[in-house]
Amino acid sequence: MTGKLYGLGLGPGDPDLITLKAHKILQRVPVIAWPAPDTGPSFARAIAAPHLPGGQMEIPIVVPMRTDRFPARDVYDKASVEIAAHLDVGRDVAVLCEGDPFFYGSFMYVFERLAAKYPTEVVPGVSSMMAAASAAGRPLAARNDVLTVLPGPLGNEELTKRINASDALAIIKIGRHFNRLRALIGKMNLLPHAFYVERVSLEAERLMPLAEVAEDTAPYFSMILIYKGGEDWIQTLPGSKA
Amino acid sequence: MTGKLYGLGLGPGDPDLITLKAHKILQRVPVIAWPAPDTGPSFARAIAAPHLPGGQMEIPIVVPMRTDRFPARDVYDKASVEIAAHLDVGRDVAVLCEGDPFFYGSFMYVFERLAAKYPTEVVPGVSSMMAAASAAGRPLAARNDVLTVLPGPLGNEELTKRINASDALAIIKIGRHFNRLRALIGKMNLLPHAFYVERVSLEAERLMPLAEVAEDTAPYFSMILIYKGGEDWIQTLPGSKA
Incomplete structure (x- = not known):
């Protein structure tokens, strides 16, 4: 049994603006992945923080902000390999997304690499x-x-x-x-x-x-x-x- | 002290897609108002139903679906008078909105009548x-x-x-x-x-x-x-x- 991949919309920033569904998923997934700039903390991780039970494994996806070659293909290639390794052994992985995952979100770069191979669910968020x-x-x-x-x-x-x-x-x-x-x-x-x-x-x-x-x-x-x-x-x- | 008016986004339909913030407000407001067609049940009321503690007062806003004269001014005039009567005596009122209140929502017809007179907060929802x-x-x-x-x-x-x-x-x-x-x-x-x-x-x-x-x-x-x-x-x- 492979794990399930979630693209998890977390809303605009106020932790109270996440959905009950996203909250429940954060409470139980063993692995989270989150985008971060190379110059500071992850906004998506910060929105999720009050909802995490602790002890989960974490995969930072560090995206260089100063490159003009967007998307940073090798960053998403590497992150997708890491995420897939967890899915392969049956662990669910939630990719944290500020706002809504498919409204100009970077989750699509993980989605396009993994959604054909693993059970995938995208949870919409408040944009x-x-x-x-x-x-x-x-x-x-x-x-x-x-x-x-x-x-x-x-x-x-x-x-x-x-x-x-x-x-x-x-x-x-x-x-x-x-x-x-x-x-x-x-x-x-x-x-x-x-x-x-x-x-x-x-x-x-x-x-x-x-x-x-x-x-x-x-x-x-x-x-x-x-x-x-x-x-x-x-x-x-x-x-x-x- | 007047009450507070909420335009409460409830998301697209799955009760788990409401926000924690909307859930908390539904748990405590003494009065809810909700739109309904004249031909069937209220979709917004149905999304909120699992989150209501019971015992709240309710104001149906019944909007004729077959009129071409939209918005139905007298319907919103009357509903706003009813809502204002609660606000005047200090009761918070949540107007239930499917999706997001300001994304093609009918809440604007209540908002334009009351937001200048009463403390008002619009809570965004998943559209x-x-x-x-x-x-x-x-x-x-x-x-x-x-x-x-x-x-x-x-x-x-x-x-x-x-x-x-x-x-x-x-x-x-x-x-x-x-x-x-x-x-x-x-x-x-x-x-x-x-x-x-x-x-x-x-x-x-x-x-x-x-x-x-x-x-x-x-x-x-x-x-x-x-x-x-x-x-x-x-x-x-x-x-x-x-």
Whole structure:
């Protein structure tokens, strides 16, 4: 009997925003694997920490953050060999995923290597996009809105075209692209509709209109929400940590 | 002291896919409100049922399904007055929301009436879109993909334009539009990339390539996922109920 591979969505950061299902799996799996940057701790591991009984085996998947050759194929090759060794002897392995595993998640790089060979289950999680809208008191999308999710690294021409074409947008992966994105949104006269959310659901959560952000850069875990319309009813909330 | 209003995301249907936070709130709020169609039971109430301690007061929000004048303003006006009466005397009220409250959710109709007057917190939930991708073993979006969420009632011309313009799409609210949508996707030669998910995470969950659906209609709680590419690694899973 081989073990089962789980892609385990853990939600946006607040340990209380994991699902009962993910909590139960964390309580019983003998092996966890988790991504970490080469420069600091693992966010996914931190979300899971309060839910771990202790004593489990752990497989860090250390992904170099400064490489342009993404994904780091050899890192995922090596991690998948390690994970498979546990599955082969009947141990279940949970790969910890911040947010939702299949919403721009790195779990797909493990999934594509192992899901054909081992029983696999992906457990969805609350994505930071949903959490950001909730914390801010702004809809992601409603009625027959078209919602577009845009990665910040896209070029200005493509971003402009797509921002013009949608009523509701979430711009993710903004990090070092922040200043360029803010300038672009300003040039499009959409600053009154744009909201900035940083480290949603964590103690360090920050929420404010995009126009009020003082900094010129943003952390990796931040996002810009644009909702055209809604001025008559959007009530900016004090945030999930207030 | 007024009570607090919660918009409580309950996830896609499996009661184990609610968050610990939503579970705790359900355990202690004296009043719950929940949407229901005029023709059957409340899906949100059913997701919450295993988590309710019993004895709470309940406010049904019965929304006529056959009206074209959406939202049903008088229904939400009346429900908001009932909810406010509890908040005024210091009782917390949780409005139950299937999926995520601000992802095409009806909670916004309560929110726009009450959030300026009462302390309000929106608790995000796992959306059916994330759950559908997880159950199917298909990415929603990865790397620098643009993800577009399209409501099925949109017209063919707009749908065609937007489906052409995105690598990753989720088409929601398909219901009675199912046959038209399938024909459109077929005409665009995208059937090999299109997957159908019905009642995700429930016992009645059904998953299959769109091309294999025998019926000409779909239930309200169904969705079509399109992901162009990924043939080299997508592994269709047996579903979350397998």
